[in-house]
Amino acid sequence: MPPSASRPRSSKRSGGTVGTEPAASGPRKTVETAEGRISLSIAGRGAAAVEGARTGYSGRMELRTHLGIDASLVGTPEILGEGRARAVLRTAAAMAADDRGLVHGGFVFGLVDLAAMAAVNDPNVVLGAADVQFVAPVRVGDEVVAEATVREAQGRKRQVAVTARVGETTVVTGTLLAFVLDRHVLDGR
Numbered sequence: 001m002p003p004s005a006s007r008p009r010s011s012k013r014s015g016g017t018v019g020t021e022p023a024a025s026g027p028r029k030t031v032e033t034a035e036g037r038i039s040l041s042i043a044g045r046g047a048a049a050v051e052g053a054r055t056g057y058s059g060r061m062e063l064r065t066h067l068g069i070d071a072s073l074v075g076t077p078e079i080l081g082e083g084r085a086r087a088v089l090r091t092a093a094a095m096a097a098d099d100r101g102l103v104h105g106g107f108v109f110g111l112v113d114l115a116a117m118a119a120v121n122d123p124n125v126v127l128g129a130a131d132v133q134f135v136a137p138v139r140v141g142d143e144v145v146a147e148a149t150v151r152e153a154q155g156r157k158r159q160v161a162v163t164a165r166v167g168e169t170t171v172v173t174g175t176l177l178a179f180v181l182d183r184h185v186l187d188g189r
Helices: 105-120
Strands: 009-011 016-021 028-032 037-043 047-052 061-063 076-081 084-090 125-134 143-154 157-166 169-180
Touching: 061 076, 076 105, 084 105, 105 125, 105 143, 105 157, 105 169, 125 157, 143 169
Parallel strands: none
Antiparallel strands: 009 016, 016 028, 028 037, 037 047, 047 061, 076 084, 084 143, 125 169, 143 157, 157 169
């Protein structure tokens, strides 16, 4: 198979089937889940445009941050809009804090952090502070959906409201403070 072509493959990382297809507008990566399909368009400088096919979100924005994240650990951005994002995490046995299946809060925090950073959607965004409350437990096997909305933008500072739910039950709520830097936080280090 030539280097420009690729084969579909199954992946535990995404929770479904992943494929890469060359297209007229550039290569596309798709993730098939039980709930629907997420389509990623690999565009310039490694950015990925995310379309929420099953959600009815008809817009299209490029995801420009956190592109190297392992979705099996902190979730996958499902839809993006100006100043808002939604991400989904399907919890797994490896996330259990005990033998009863309680998911460690760090994984759920990673999900709300990912949703918040995607809502800001700048390649140089970093988390500065967080004020979150864990209000209900998450169990192995739960699907956690986080929503994030930029509530305030002042200079480099972004205040982002976050909520994570399992079904109708809120499990995390709070505010994250993010900063948009002029360059990558590791440059010059």
